[in-house]
Each structure stands twice: as structure tokens, then as C-alpha cells.
Amino acid sequence: MAAPWIPVLDDHAMNGWLQRLLHRGDPESPLCFYDTISHDWIRLTPGQHIALIGVSGSGKSNLIADLLVNLSPHIDDGTALVYGIDLKGGIELDRFGGCLADLATTLDETVTLLERLNQQLDQRMRILRAAHKTSIRVSRDTPMILVVVDEAAELTGGIDKQTKQQQERIRVLLDRLLRLGRACKFTIQLASQDPRKESMPLRDRCPTRIALRLNSIEETKMLLGDSAVQAGAAPWLIGPRQPGTGYIYDAERNRAIRFHGQQVPDDVIKNLRDTHPTRIGTTHDGQCGTTDDTDDKDKNATSTA
Numbered sequence: 001m002a003a004p005w006i007p008v009l010d011d012h013a014m015n016g017w018l019q020r021l022l023h024r025g026d027p028e029s030p031l032c033f034y035d036t037i038s039h040d041w042i043r044l045t046p047g048q049h050i051a052l053i054g055v056s057g058s059g060k061s062n063l064i065a066d067l068l069v070n071l072s073p074h075i076d077d078g079t080a081l082v083y084g085i086d087l088k089g090g091i092e093l094d095r096f097g098g099c100l101a102d103l104a105t106t107l108d109e110t111v112t113l114l115e116r117l118n119q120q121l122d123q124r125m126r127i128l129r130a131a132h133k134t135s136i137r138v139s140r141d142t143p144m145i146l147v148v149v150d151e152a153a154e155l156t157g158g159i160d161k162q163t164k165q166q167q168e169r170i171r172v173l174l175d176r177l178l179r180l181g182r183a184c185k186f187t188i189q190l191a192s193q194d195p196r197k198e199s200m201p202l203r204d205r206c207p208t209r210i211a212l213r214l215n216s217i218e219e220t221k222m223l224l225g226d227s228a229v230q231a232g233a234a235p236w237l238i239g240p241r242q243p244g245t246g247y248i249y250d251a252e253r254n255r256a257i258r259f260h261g262q263q264v265p266d267d268v269i270k271n272l273r274d275t276h277p278t279r280i281g282t283t284h285d286g287q288c289g290t291t292d293d294t295d296d297k298d299k300n301a302t303s304t305a
Contacts, residue, residue, distance in 0.1 A: 054212025
């Protein structure tokens with residue numbers, strides 16, 4: 001199989017590319033990736049959990065890489081933590097090295113990680129209760145937490161009793177983070193090849209839906225809804241030679257946004273790994289958290305900068 005094509009850029013072009021890649025944008029919306037169709041940033045609202053769906057080879061791994069590279073300045077200044085769950089032996093997420101505070105690659109590790117994250121959630125809810133507030137303010141004491149689940153379908157479909165019990169425990173723990181995490185600045189991203197509820201039972205907890213190449217119009221309606229198809233979303237028509245192309249549906253404006261994510265070179269990921277060689281492990285918030293004075297204003301799940 002031929003190696004994926006990576007553009008060869010001169011120094012000037014590479015400098016411009018890196019400026020785009022490392023653009024931090026609105027500090028309230030650090031989750032973003034670059035769209036080469038509009039030549040603009042697509043921003044995802046923290047707390048609006050994300051379902052990223054596309055067949056094998058559609059560009060899920062590259063889009064995740066773009067999000068993490070753009071989030072890295074916030075990781076460096078202590079205002080963001082990223083945790084990973086990758087039951088394909090860590091093949092996809094281990095390449096980010098210490099950018100991930102912790103990485104689970106087995107069901108046992110996943111249960112342990114989610115239990116610790118639920119403890120962090122409980123601690124943040126105690127902070128809110130004590131302060132009589134309804135939303136945590138992101139700070140070094142209470143950083144934004146992004147949990148990336150690669151191939152979420154691996155969390156379902158167990159055959160033996162023990163595996164089924166572990167998967168059900170994972171479902172309960174993950175569902176709690178999805179239901180209660182927004183005010184406490186948790187964002188969950190579930191990536192999968194299959195949008196069906198059998199493979200993604202927690203799909204409906206994710207208001208932000210990103211469709212890369214899908215198999216059919218039926219799968220598109222499952223993920224984005226009938227209105228998105230009527231608005232022009234057609235991910236089943238994306239060709240196999242168009243990895244990174246996809247759609248996001250903006251329900252508020254009834255607009256299907258077609259995008260094409262930029263290719264993140266291996267050297268950029270290697271540099272990210274080299275500058276973050278050690279994982280910090282699961283950490284607990286400080287005793288003195290910070291809270292927003294008012295509840296978060298309603299924001300669109302997706303917007304363009």
C-alpha cells in the first residue's frame with residue numbers, strides 16, 4: 001500500500017502553515033480545526049460533546065490530530081487536560097505521547113480511568129455547590145478536560161460475561177460524564193466507523209455531530225438527521241480519495257457545512273510527542289477551583305471563526 005501523500009513545503013510556506021495550525025483563536029473555544037475549503041477555522045464549543053463518525057480511511061485520525069495540535073498551547077499553559085481511550089492497543093492515540101495526561105488501552109484501564117474522571121467530576125460539583133455557582137471557570141486549578149475515545153464501538157459487543165460486565169460499567173461511567181460534565185468543563189469526543197446505536201449507544205448524548213465519509217444516506221440520517229440531508233449534507237457521496245472531507249450540521253441556522261481538514265504532517269505530531277515526552281497521569285483538581293459568575297450562555301455547537 002502506498003504511503004499517504006504529505007505536501008512538501010518550502011520554509012516560507014511551512015511557516016504560514018504552522019501559523020495556521022497553531023492559531024489559538026478565541027480562548028473560550030480552544031477546540032478548532034482548519035478548513036481548507038473556506039480557509040477559516042471551524043470551532044467546536046467546549047462542553048458540547050462530539051460524535052466523529054466516518055468509515056475507515058475517511059480522516060478521523062487526522063482530524064483528531066488537528067484538534068490536539070491546536071489545543072497544545074492550552075495543554076502547555078495548564079488550562080487543558082486531554083485523556084485518551086484507545087482499545088486498538090493505543091495505536092492511534094499513543095503517538096501523541098505526553099500531550100495525553102493518561103491513556104487507557106484495555107477495558108480494565110478504561111474502567112479505572114473513567115472512575116478517576118468521575119471523581120474529578122464529583123470534586124468540581126462540590127466546588128460549584130460550595131460557591132453557589134452553576135459553571136466552572138477554566139483555569140490552571142480547574143482546566144478544561146477533553147476525553148478522546150477512539151473507535152467507541154470497541155466499548156460494546158462483548159461476548160463473554162466478564163467483558164459484558166466491564167463494558168456496561170464503562171457505559172454507565174461514560175454516560176455520567178456526558179450527562180453531567182458540561183458545567184464542569186468536560187468535553188467527550190466519541191470517534192467511530194459506525195453511527196448505529198448498537199455501536200454507539202451514547203450517540204444521542206453528543207450534540208456536535210461530524211460526518212466524514214459514510215456508507216449511505218441512511219447512516220447520514222442516523223447521525224445528522226433528515227434536516228441535515230435536506231440542507232445539503234451528503235457524506236455518502238464523498239469519495240475514498242477525499243479523506244478529511246466531511247459535514248457538520250448547524251441546526252440553529254439549518255446549514256450543512258462542508259469542510260476539508262488540513263493534512264497534519266507526521267513531523268508535527270513527532271514534534272508534539274518530543275516536546276511532551278512524559279504523561280502527567282490522572283491528576284485531581286486543586287482545592288480552590290474557580291467558577292463562572294453566571295451560567296454559560298447558550299452557544300452554537302459549531303461555528304466558523
